[in-house]
Amino acid sequence: MNPVVITHLNEISDEAARDTLRQCCGSRWWCKLVAAERPFASKQELLAAADHVFDNMPREAWLEAFACHPKIGDMESLKMKFAGNRQWSSGEQSGMAAAEEATIARFAQANEEYEQRFGYIFIVCATGKTAAEMLALLEARLNNDSEKELKIAANEQRKITHLRLEKLTLPS
Numbered sequence: 001m002n003p004v005v006i007t008h009l010n011e012i013s014d015e016a017a018r019d020t021l022r023q024c025c026g027s028r029w030w031c032k033l034v035a036a037e038r039p040f041a042s043k044q045e046l047l048a049a050a051d052h053v054f055d056n057m058p059r060e061a062w063l064e065a066f067a068c069h070p071k072i073g074d075m076e077s078l079k080m081k082f083a084g085n086r087q088w089s090s091g092e093q094s095g096m097a098a099a100e101e102a103t104i105a106r107f108a109q110a111n112e113e114y115e116q117r118f119g120y121i122f123i124v125c126a127t128g129k130t131a132a133e134m135l136a137l138l139e140a141r142l143n144n145d146s147e148k149e150l151k152i153a154a155n156e157q158r159k160i161t162h163l164r165l166e167k168l169t170l171p172s
Helices: 006-011 014-021 028-036 043-055 059-067 075-081 086-092 101-118 131-141 146-168
Strands: none
Touching: 006 043, 014 028, 028 043, 028 059, 043 146, 059 146, 101 131, 101 146
């Protein structure tokens, strides 16, 4: 996806705006409501609208957003799910590139445990984190109850979306 100017995001059709925003968050519910907040006077207004919608997001919409992420460390999943914004996703997970075999194997096992326990994939804002750091977070979060974990995953989704909105938008 090529970056867009805020004024362009304001001028395109609702459908095109939703499609553009979906590059940042996979929840159609979120995209629809953020697109409805247009026009945005600035990137800050867009980010505020994103947060406002996140504040009221139902569980099902969070789960849809989570489902649009590749599993951390699963390069095949990265390629399949994010063909359109591959650079963003692979850059976000670059900490996995230098991971040792044992770390990758443990990550795969912990990912499976997490998905079985919570019903969705492990969500973490991976930018700037090493594979070992992400694995430690994953293993620690396996001990959370469902409600606490959903809140943590939702907060990580917000961080990821903010980073992607920053990459998506250019100054007017």
